[in-house]
Amino acid sequence: MENTNIDWSNLGFNYSKTDKRYVATCKNGKWEKGKLIEDETITLNESAGVFQYAQTCFEGLKAYTAKNGKVVVFRPDLNAKRMADTCKRLCIPELPKEMFLDAVEQVVKANASYVPPFGTSASLYLRPFIIGSSPVIGVQACEEYHFRLFALPVGSYFKGGLAPIKIMVSDFDRAAPNGTGDIKAGLNYAMSLYASKLAKAQGYAENMFLDAKTRTYVEEAGGANFIFVTKDKKIVTPKSDSILPSITRRSLLVVAKEILGYEVEERKIRLDEVENFAECGLCGTAAVISPVGLIHTKEKDIIFNGDETVVGPVIKELYKTLVGIQLGEIDPPADDWVREIV
Ligand SMILES: *Cc1c(COP(=O)(O)O)cnc(C)c1O
Numbered sequence: 001m002e003n004t005n006i007d008w009s010n011l012g013f014n015y016s017k018t019d020k021r022y023v024a025t026c027k028n029g030k031w032e033k034g035k036l037i038e039d040e041t042i043t044l045n046e047s048a049g050v051f052q053y054a055q056t057c058f059e060g061l062k063a064y065t066a067k068n069g070k071v072v073v074f075r076p077d078l079n080a081k082r083m084a085d086t087c088k089r090l091c092i093p094e095l096p097k098e099m100f101l102d103a104v105e106q107v108v109k110a111n112a113s114y115v116p117p118f119g120t121s122a123s124l125y126l127r128p129f130i131i132g133s134s135p136v137i138g139v140q141a142c143e144e145y146h147f148r149l150f151a152l153p154v155g156s157y158f159k160g161g162l163a164p165i166k167i168m169v170s171d172f173d174r175a176a177p178n179g180t181g182d183i184k185a186g187l188n189y190a191m192s193l194y195a196s197k198l199a200k201a202q203g204y205a206e207n208m209f210l211d212a213k214t215r216t217y218v219e220e221a222g223g224a225n226f227i228f229v230t231k232d233k234k235i236v237t238p239k240s241d242s243i244l245p246s247i248t249r250r251s252l253l254v255v256a257k258e259i260l261g262y263e264v265e266e267r268k269i270r271l272d273e274v275e276n277f278a279e280c281g282l283c284g285t286a287a288v289i290s291p292v293g294l295i296h297t298k299e300k301d302i303i304f305n306g307d308e309t310v311v312g313p314v315i316k317e318l319y320k321t322l323v324g325i326q327l328g329e330i331d332p333p334a335d336d337w338v339r340e341i342v
Pocket of ligand 1: 223
């Protein structure tokens, strides 16, 4: 089954074409039955809503080989729910959860030879998205939509093992209060590109964004949520209506509390208290957790663990436990966390 032409250990995070993708159309508010196709291109009218007013949203999840050899996906029901929530906010007819899960299953099965073997830390990345596909010129929602789910093999995020990153507090804002920060809309990323470019030019891997209203509280990074560990080993994560609800972060909180026995708390976190934390990490599907070694602020550099190159013990334990659950080496807190596909 395995695709012998792929060097699993040298994969990056770049687009490559696999065999099949799932497509479905929504007309008159109804999602029609989808199907697998081979064509990786899309032909659209020049005035399609996605081109004119950015009516588009996406999700991201991974399929990989568990220890027992089964191909599995981590909590795809939560991606389905989040995509439906995003649709609602963007005036896109909600994609039914069953259809999302069926697309995941069909695409993984049809591209099974691209799922990296167990032990490579590589995975088959799944990218579901929806675009407004019918023409609009006055500002309004489209009448037709295109849903597509494609897959591509991607490499391990940490090639040389878990390594801390340096980040900086951005002068830009990611999301407005009562805006779209809590949904997975493409538009949230278009406006983060410039801030990201500036951070990278200064040697930082990511931005820390603050709340747009007061610029006092920690929100999140461009594409990952924060998790902090206090000196007395409590797990704390920012609470805000403009943060994207990361499935990785929500899972880590359950794991921390129910499996590892840590106290966990979701609350507003001021930037000026961050220096009191012992450890910091960024969570998202791509890396599970990226340990943060240093945060550059206008006033000072905050260094965690007394050494910006050291991965904190609690962050490391959380990372190992969640990855262990994903790979079927540790029992999950609930049976439906790891969904078997093939
Ligand atoms: C996707 C995303 C995350 C991470 O969410 P996961 O479900 O853990 O992958 C965090 N922040 C933003 C802004 C995102 O778009």
